[in-house]
Amino acid sequence: MTYNFTVSDRFLKYVTIDTQSDPYSDTVPSTSRQKDLSIILVEELKAMGIKDAMLDDFGYVYATIPANTGKQVPVICFCSHVDTSSDCSGKDVKPIVHQNYDCRDIVLPDDPQQVIRPGDHPYLKTKRGEDIITASGTTLLGADDKAGVAIIMDLANYLTTHPDVKHGTIKILFTPDEEIGRGVDHVNLEKLGADFGYTLDGGERGSYTDETFSANGVTIHFYGNSIHPGYAKDKLINAIKISGTFLDLLPRDGFSPETTEDREGFVHPVHIEGGAEKASLSFIIRDFETSKLKLHEARLEQFAKQATGRYPGSRYEFESREQYRNMKEIVDLHPQIGEYVKIAMERSGVTFKKSSARGGTDGSRLSFMGIPFPDIFTGEMAFHGKQEYVSIQDMQKSVETLIHLVQVWEEKA
Numbered sequence: 345m346t347y348n349f350t351v352s353d354r355f356l357k358y359v360t361i362d363t364q365s366d367p368y369s370d371t372v373p374s375t376s377r378q379k380d381l382s383i384i385l386v387e388e389l390k391a392m393g394i395k396d397a398m399l400d401d402f403g404y405v406y407a408t409i410p411a412n413t414g415k416q417v418p419v420i421c422f423c424s425h426v427d428t429s430s431d432c433s434g435k436d437v438k439p440i441v442h443q444n445y446d447c448r449d450i451v452l453p454d455d456p457q458q459v460i461r462p463g464d465h466p467y468l469k470t471k472r473g474e475d476i477i478t479a480s481g482t483t484l485l486g487a488d489d490k491a492g493v494a495i496i497m498d499l500a501n502y503l504t505t506h507p508d509v510k511h512g513t514i515k516i517l518f519t520p521d522e523e524i525g526r527g528v529d530h531v532n533l534e535k536l537g538a539d540f541g542y543t544l545d546g547g548e549r550g551s552y553t554d555e556t557f558s559a560n561g562v563t564i565h566f567y568g569n570s571i572h573p574g575y576a577k578d579k580l581i582n583a584i585k586i587s588g589t590f591l592d593l594l595p596r597d598g599f600s601p602e603t604t605e606d607r608e609g610f611v612h613p614v615h616i617e618g619g620a621e622k623a624s625l626s627f628i629i630r631d632f633e634t635s636k637l638k639l640h641e642a643r644l645e646q647f648a649k650q651a652t653g654r655y656p657g658s659r660y661e662f663e664s665r666e667q668y669r670n671m672k673e674i675v676d677l678h679p680q681i682g683e684y685v686k687i688a689m690e691r692s693g694v695t696f697k698k699s700s701a702r703g704g705t706d707g708s709r710l711s712f713m714g715i716p717f718p719d720i721f722t723g724e725m726a727f728h729g730k731q732e733y734v735s736i737q738d739m740q741k742s743v744e745t746l747i748h749l750v751q752v753w754e755e756k757a
Contacts, residue, residue, distance in 0.1 A: 345747070349498060350498045351739045351740055352475075352494075354493075354494040355739065356441075356477070357384075358494055360436075360437055361380050362435045362436070362437075363378045363380065363427050364377070364428050364434040364435070365427035365429075365522075366524070367430060373403035373520035374521050374524060375427075381426045381490075385405050385518055386407075389497075389500060394407045394409060400532070403426075403519075403520035404519055404530065405426075405517070405518035406515070406516070406517060406536065407516040408515055408516070409504065409511075409513070410513060413512060413754050417754050417757040419514075419538045420512065420513075420538065420541065420750065421536060421538035422499065422516055423496075423517040423543045423717070424490075424518060425493075425518070425523070425527055425706060426493060426518050427520055427521055427523050428484060429484065429488065429523045431484075432483065432484040434483055436482075437479055437483045437484070438479065439480075440452075440453075440478050440479070440480055441475055441477050442475065442477070445474055445476045446472065447462055447472045452479065455480075455481030455730070456481070460478060460726070465726060465731070467548055468725070475736040475737065476735055476736075477734050478731075479732060481730060482730065487722070487723070488545070488724045488727035488728065488732070489522070491722040491734050491739055493518060494739065496516055496746075499743055499746045500514075500516060503750070512750070512757065515537065515538045519706055522705070525561075527706040528710055540678065540716050541715050542717065542749075543706055543719045544719070544722050545719050545722065546701075546721040547721060547722070547724055549735075549738045550721060552685050552697065552698050552720060553705075554671065554698060555671065555699075556668070556670055557632060557670065557701070557702060557703060558670045559630050559637075559669075561626065561627070561665050562611075562628075562664050562665075563626050564590070564648055564660055564662055565622060565660060566586040566618075566659075568583035568620055568623075569657060570619070570621035580620065581655050581657050586623065586655050587616060587618070589655075590625070590651035591625075593651060607632050610631075611630075612627060613626070627644065632700065634669055634670060671716075674716050677716070685718075688746070692741055692745045694744075720746070722739060723739050723742065
């Protein structure tokens with residue numbers, strides 16, 4: 345298509361803004377710096393003529409592109425999150441554009457030990473001749489999910505400058521705190537007013553994700569008995585040692601992220617704290633089959649029983665909470681959502697690839713809140729680390745796909 349895409353310029357600007365969320369913060373959003381980007385997005389949307397663009401106190405950006413057709417078209421929402429992962433620094437990101445990529449190793453200049461090798465990143469082998477954006481070696485890039493943010497912003501730019509393109513009402517939603525599982529905790533569904541939605545938070549070009557993990561969070565508290573170590577014989581029960589025994593019982597050949605793939609679920613310790621009196625461990629539990637979460641938890645609790653059994657007088661508490669569920673249960677009830685994406689990708693010259701995500705998106709929870717919400721590709725790859733990268737051409741193809749998608753919804757109405 346003939347269009348001067350703005351997506352890469354927007355992306356290069358957005359990633360320089362530190363928007364890391366904080367899983368240990370009790371504020372909403374978890375970090376005020378996320379609003380630094382959201383304020384800019386609202387200003388840019390208003391400059392496009394989108395009058396109702398606004399940022400609320402919880403850190404959500406809402407905006408509406410009005411319908412320009414007489415048909416009754418379902419209201420479609422496009423959503424991305426502004427925060428980046430706390431797993432790797434997102435402060436002072438220096439993006440680098442590697443033009444006309446030749447499939448050689450990419451050595452990141454600020455830390456030459458960080459080398460993005462095609463042998464380690466098979467998708468990169470398919471990007472010969474494209475323009476690849478990376479960070480400089482000391483931070484993540486932030487393509488997860490500022491690529492999605494930039495794509496939606498470029499879609500808005502296109503639709504507001506091409507009024508001849510027919511579409512129904514389009515809603516834009518930018519969320520905070522997705523990376524820490526709170527992305528839609530305070531979303532105003534009435535204000536959003538969407539019938540269907542798509543997150544822009546996927547990876548490889550052409551990927552359409554209609555299935556995610558189901559997820560629970562588990563916290564296990566181990567209780568010992570603290571006493572002065574000089575007088576501790578036959579009295580001290582060290583909760584830290586109980587925790588160590590418990591962790592040592594976890595299988596080394598399975599049951600974990602580092603030993604599973606495809607449709608296998610896992611149990612993953614993500615945080616530990618405490619002392620001799622009490623130690624607490626936090627886990628995430630994941631599986632595509634929701635019913636298996638309880639089986640994984642039962643197995644985990646059995647290890648807790650074994651650990652405390654080795655320390656007479658100790659005890660444990662086991663807490664489980666729901667995080668999100670596999671969106672496929674909802675999305676499958678509305679097959680047109682994926683069918684229209686396939687048509688849009690075909691018109692964009694993109695090969696449609698249905699995929700499953702070994703993780704979750706804001707759409708996982710939004711689907712169970714009443715808005716079916718699968719995910720569309722952005723090109724973001726190797727996210728949450730210093731070797732994160734994205735292809736400019738992938739982002740452009742995503743924009744093009746969305747332009748066709750809104751037209752397909754209008755045509756089929």
